[in-house]
Amino acid sequence: MTSVDPRQLVKDLRAFVAPRPSRSLFELAITLVPFLLLNGLMLVAVKSGYFFALIVTVPAGLLLLRLFLxxxxxxxxxFLKKRPSNDWLGRALGVLTLTPYDCWRRSHALHHAGTGNLDARGFGDIDTLTVREYLDRSRAGRLRYRFYRHPLVLFGIGPAYLFLLRHRLPIGLMKAGRIYWISAMATNLATALLLTALIYQFGISVVLLTLLPVLLIAAMVGVWLFYIQHQFEEAHWNVGAEWSFHDAALRGSSHLELPAVLRWFTANIGIHHVHHLVSRIPFYRLPEVLEKFPHLSGINRFTALDTLGTINLVLWDEEQRRLVSFDRATTASRT
Structure with missing residues (x-):
């Protein structure tokens, strides 16, 4: 790790930035077309038996996740060469992912700009308190934070709330400009029109029983991916002048190594340390980076099983400079 110079690496990775329009459109087609076909198949076939629809729900949900990525x-x-092309495609996909594109793009940009910066938390992040902040809270405040960080809430209730309710308004950007209200309301209207047409054709129960599970699978897997990308024991956090964008991007983001099939469905987002360092590299070019710079593969590397050990890491210990569990934080406060 010490041999990697993040700033020099940024210069080296500029060769991978340019998107390839034909490849991008191909990736879009092999994701969008199967997604629409599977959802159409479920809507038609559900009357013949819900069991078949449930089986198809999993690949349909993973395809929706890939559309989100x-x-x-x-x-x-x-993804595409010109900014307007990227923006309008993103807005169209937002109707399917229930994610207002302009709102999400702004909050996600703030997340990238402040990753690992304790003074810039709150945008596009999973809320993380320091040990001191947690211990300074009232009993009720601690209980609220414990509830929020419980796995059933974080990976179950949370994703449903995020995509079904929170995204309906430009939360966090309500006073930031008219564009964010337009983005949220336009996405809501387009989604409502699409659902109305489907409900008219197939009935509300069929639509809810098929499309809702697809959305929830995509949301839960997506939140899990986002969690492991920055929530691991030796993640890199700092404050003020001690914080560096380049160091935080490389050392504060993980490399989640998944089986080939899951890498495809997750659009290589597991190569997150490279993505955070140079976010304009198209997802299908991220494996090229690891081939060219194999030493990057070992930085903050995790497998899917390894991520299970990170679920109890809920507080940043500023003295130990690592994420710790509630128990370790409480024990340390007593000594």
Whole structure:
């Protein structure tokens, strides 16, 4: 790790920034077309038996997640060559992902700009308190934070709330400009019109029983991915002048190594340390980076099983400079 110079690496990685329009459109087609076909198949077939629809729900949900990650690349200007093309594609995909594109793009940009900065928390992040902040809270405040960080809330209730309710308003950006209200309301209207047409054709129960599970699978897996990308024991956090964008991007983001099939569905977002360092690299070019710079593969590397050990890491210990559990934080406060 000490041999890697993040600033020099940024210069080296500029060769991977340019998107390839034909490849981008191909990736869009092989994601969007199967997604629409599977959802159409579920809507038609559910009357013959819900069991079949449930089986198809999993790949349909993963395809929706992949569409969200294509929308994510659009937000970084990494999917197509021109900014307007990225933006309008991102807005169109937002109707399917229930994510107002302009609102999300702004909050996600703030997340990238302040990753690992304790003074810039609150935008596009999973809320993380320091040990001192947690211990200074009232008993009720601690209980609220414990509830929020419980796995059933974080990976169950939270994703449903985020995509079904929170995204309906430009939360956090309500006073930031008219564009964010337009983005949220336009996405809501387009989604409502699409759902109305489907309900008219198939009925409300069929639509809810098929499309809602697809959305929830995509949301839960997406939140899990986002969690492991920055929530691991030796993540890199700092304050003020001690914080460096380049160091935080490389050392504060993980490399989640997944099986090939899951890498495809997750659009290589597991190569997150490289993505945070140079966010304009298209997702399909991230593996090229690891081939060219194999030493990057070992930085903050995790497997899917490894991520289970990070769930109890809920507080940043400023003295130990690592994420710790509630128990370790409480024990340390007594000594």
């Amino acid at each position: 294509i929308q994510h690349d659009c937000g970084h200007g990494a």
